Amino acid sequence: MSLRRQEPSNRVTLLNAAARLIAMGGPQSLSARSLAAATGMSPMAVYTNFGSMNGIVREIARDGFKRLERLLMLAGQTDDPVADMAVLGRIYRYNAMTNGHAFEVMFGSSNLAGFALTEEDRQHGRYTLSMVVECAQRCVAASRFTPDDPVLIAHHMWIGVHGTTMLELGRYLVPPYDGNGFLEQQLTSLMVGAGDERDRAKASVAASHGRFISNFGPAM
Amino acid sequence: MSLRRQEPSNRVTLLNAAARLIAMGGPQSLSARSLAAATGMSPMAVYTNFGSMNGIVREIARDGFKRLERLLMLAGQTDDPVADMAVLGRIYRYNAMTNGHAFEVMFGSSNLAGFALTEEDRQHGRYTLSMVVECAQRCVAASRFTPDDPVLIAHHMWIGVHGTTMLELGRYLVPPYDGNGFLEQQLTSLMVGAGDERDRAKASVAASHGRFISNFGPAM
DNA sequence: AGGATGGCATAACACCGTTACCCCACGGAA
DNA sequence: TTCCGTGGGGTAACGGTGTTATGCCATCCT
Structure with a gap:
């Protein structure tokens, strides 16, 4: 196991990216694909971590x-x-x-x-x-x-x-x-x-x- | 020219259908295609009459x-x-x-x-x-x-x-x-x-x- | 009667949320 | 060490969205 401080989990990364997207361009600029582009992951990551787009929005709330x-x-x-x-x-x-x-x-x-x-x-x-x-x-x-x-x-x-x-x-x-x-x-x-x-x-x-x-x- | 009372314009028909759709299933049930299905017209009619979906929503407001x-x-x-x-x-x-x-x-x-x-x-x-x-x-x-x-x-x-x-x-x-x-x-x-x-x-x-x-x- | 105008249908484009599928990297067991 | 199982995430597709380019056709004016 590495002794380096572990980098944030994908879940946290997605949450941060979502907050930043909403703060920048409003709620309508948040999408599974824009989230994927911002994090380098695929839209699928949203669903494994939050179940749905609704799920990540609820987490933001x-x-x-x-x-x-x-x-x-x-x-x-x-x-x-x-x-x-x-x-x-x-x-x-x-x-x-x-x-x-x-x-x-x-x-x-x-x-x-x-x-x-x-x-x-x-x-x-x-x-x-x-x-x-x-x-x-x-x-x-x-x-x-x-x-x-x-x-x-x-x-x-x-x-x-x-x-x-x-x-x-x-x-x-x-x-x-x-x-x-x-x-x-x-x-x-x-x-x-x-x-x-x-x-x-x-x-x-x-x-x-x-x-x-x-x-x-x-x-x- | 017919002497029959003229039927409502497509604009009014669309507006009525939009109001009904929103009243029934909420704003999210209003779409260009659901409007087309409800009126028997094509989605294009929305754009000739209101410019955009935003336009018909503004009219509803x-x-x-x-x-x-x-x-x-x-x-x-x-x-x-x-x-x-x-x-x-x-x-x-x-x-x-x-x-x-x-x-x-x-x-x-x-x-x-x-x-x-x-x-x-x-x-x-x-x-x-x-x-x-x-x-x-x-x-x-x-x-x-x-x-x-x-x-x-x-x-x-x-x-x-x-x-x-x-x-x-x-x-x-x-x-x-x-x-x-x-x-x-x-x-x-x-x-x-x-x-x-x-x-x-x-x-x-x-x-x-x-x-x-x-x-x-x-x-x- | 003929021509111009304009409204609407068709079909396509780019995007959306969501999902089936598959791969692969990891963990534990033998 | 090797093998297997598990699960997270990439790929690609499906059905939906708003929107638009194209073309037809009815209507109205000349």
Whole structure:
């Protein structure tokens, strides 16, 4: 056996190539043959490793959820849970904007191309919400939000930010309403809708901006 | 020249067949050849009439926007603009649920299958929002919403309801959080987030339920 | 009546996902 | 060491896709 560090398995090679193809030219540039050309293998390799093209697409989606989860964990927990919640929202959009094509694979009505996520895949997506649920609990415990099912509150937050993100990715937001400034007001509205007092919500959302910038840079 | 009522043009025949195919088996069951088989014509007819498959898909999307616009006009204008707004939201979801596949074509991250809407198509989508903008203006005029750009308010409403609808269509909402009961709370949160007082918002949303049912039946 | 125009059918091209087949390189057993 | 079995991956094919070059034919205008 060689002592050299073993090179990545074909499975990993294919996965990396697929992610790169999707990032470059969007989901439609991913095909069994383009994958074969990019890796020097044959289209057959996709089927021995993933069963079908659908299989590798699902794997990409799962990786996307993992990445989102990892990013959301960077939000942290402070004594201002509403600001924490706002940071989560900012990270959600950040992930979508820096991963646009992968985000489309995760949440696009994917059956357009015949790709379809399974119930198990969606469960991964829902699990990502657990961090938001925990934050909603703290918002309620701090009497910032009106007492309600934290899962329900989390869904409201998710939907608000998700809707903004999807419309921005779909180019439905035109100047002067860019997604950036839009999220700013959206976050405040969401907090107020959940029960927070307007001025306090504004202050927390403003505070979350600095926290986000310090972690992810001023690029966004 | 025959005095018989002339039969529909090939263009209309193709459009009807395309809508039927999408409604039956989803966007992926629409192809140049399936269209040819359904109409008795050849695939070539699609290209003389629409230029490409993309062209006929765009036409379907435009028809979808027209249908949505027609439905939204049924909301009406009463002296409770917040209830009017809630009715608009209910109709939006109604349209999506009774037209799921067409809705996916309109708003799905369509480039998955190579289908892409043009800037002009999206403009039709944004135009549909004008009815919501008008309603937001009345909400502000009635001092129910905090004074703000009505277009901005309308976007918040749109995003909230759109997000709910997309997640429901994508099967991301699992029991006990069905889209139906979800919209109910979502509407109230949106109104409160826009500035309405919580109890008044609840009352208006509740009132909108009856108005919606009387127009669209208890099926939803 | 004749000619020009244009819409549609035919058939092909290049691509797609998928699969049957086969080869060969590897692992374990004798 | 030799043999065999196993399985991963290459080759090539099948049926599907969007698209297009060609040609026919009906229609309309002159």
